[in-house]
Amino acid sequence: TQLLEQSPQFLSIQEGENLTVYCNSSSVFSSLQWYRQEPGEGPVLLVTVVTGGEVKKLKRLTFQFGDARKDSSLHITAAQPGDTGLYLCADPSYNTDKLIFGTGTRLQVFP
Amino acid sequence: DAGVIQSPRHEVTEMGQEVTLRCKPISGHDYLFWYRQTMMRGLELLIYFNNNVPIDDSGMPEDRFSAKMPNASFSTLKIQPSEPRDSAVYFCASSRPSDGNEQFFGPGTRLTVL
Numbered sequence: 001t002q003l004l005e006q007s008p009q010f011l012s013i014q015e016g017e018n019l020t021v022y023c024n025s026s027s028v029f030s031s032l033q034w035y036r037q038e039p040g041e042g043p044v045l046l047v048t049v050v051t052g053g054e055v056k057k058l059k060r061l062t063f064q065f066g067d068a069r070k071d072s073s074l075h076i077t078a079a080q081p082g083d084t085g086l087y088l089c090a091d092p093s094y095n096t097d098k099l100i101f102g103t104g105t106r107l108q109v110f111p
Numbered sequence: 112d113a114g115v116i117q118s119p120r121h122e123v124t125e126m127g128q129e130v131t132l133r134c135k136p137i138s139g140h141d142y143l144f145w146y147r148q149t150m151m152r153g154l155e156l157l158i159y160f161n162n163n164v165p166i167d168d169s170g171m172p173e174d175r176f177s178a179k180m181p182n183a184s185f186s187t188l189k190i191q192p193s194e195p196r197d198s199a200v201y202f203c204a205s206s207r208p209s210d211g212n213e214q215f216f217g218p219g220t221r222l223t224v225l
Contacts, residue, residue: 033212042115042202042216043154088154092212097142097166099214101154 004089004102012108013079020075021105023089029069030092033099037086079109113137115217117203123223129191132220134203135184144214145178145188146202154202160186193224 003026013019023032031050035043047056049065049072056063060083062075076083089102116135124130136143144159158168163180171178175194180186190197200221204214 031212040218042204042219043214044216045213048211048213097161098144098156098159099212101156103153 004091004100006087006089006102006105008105009103010106010108012110015080015109015111016078017109018075018077019079019107020073021087021107023072023074023102025070025091027070029065029072032065032069032072033090033092034063034072034074035088035090035101037088039085043086043088076107079107081109081111083107084109115203115205115215117201117217117220119220120218121221121223123225124193125225126194127192128224129189130193130197130222130224132188132201132203132222134186134188134217136186136203136205137215138184140205140207140215142206143180143186144204144206145186146204147199148202148219149199157188190222193222195224198222198224 005024007022011019031048033048034046036046037043047058047063049056049063052069053067054065060077064073084107087105090099092099115137118133142161145157146154147157148154155170157170158178159166160180163183176190178188200219202216202219204216206214
């Protein structure tokens with residue numbers, strides 16, 4: 001069974017700081033999704049990365065897929081309170097129908 | 112378009128009672144997923160359906176849990192009898208192949224079993 005470990009588990013920072021969170025797998029991903037879950041809501045897809053070494057940007061968020069496709073990172077520049085939430089990576093390759101979610105990184109950005 | 116709809120949003124019940132959670136997926140989505148989320152175990156897949164047929168229920172914790180999808184626009188997750196350790200947030204999600212495995216989640220039902 002594939003395991004998706006995310007780090008750090010918790011992160012509390014001040015507005016304006018930069019941060020990076022990581023997602024690591026015990027096996028190779030075919031692709032990887034990143035979701036954000038705001039308090040009291042369900043997860044929402046941010047991005048899907050497919051190719052090893054791929055970099056995607058979404059405003060202040062930069063997503064990178066490792067060359068070997070066993071890891072991924074999410075970098076946030078100048079974090080804002082609105083970035084607060086649970087960040088989840090998910091692997092759609094274990095089964096074409098379902099997702100395996102990572103353990104999550106809970107981010108709190110203070111004004 | 113309306114997103115995934117779940118009801119109730121909050122449920123408080125006593126141990127031993129039956130609990131029924133409801134979900135209306137996005138129209139046109141072929142897949143429906145039920146998840147449970149806790150601080151200790153994260154987001155766990157319980158069961159999922161394709162075209163109203165249960166495909167994988169290996170995540171259902173025990174026989175006290177059951178799920179049905181009588182038609183394309185409605186699904187239920189039932190717990191009978193409920194126990195305090197069932198307290199969690201339960202999410203329903205739906206998807207369709209043309210969206211590249213993106214799952215659309217409902218707002219969740221927060222269940223508290225006393």
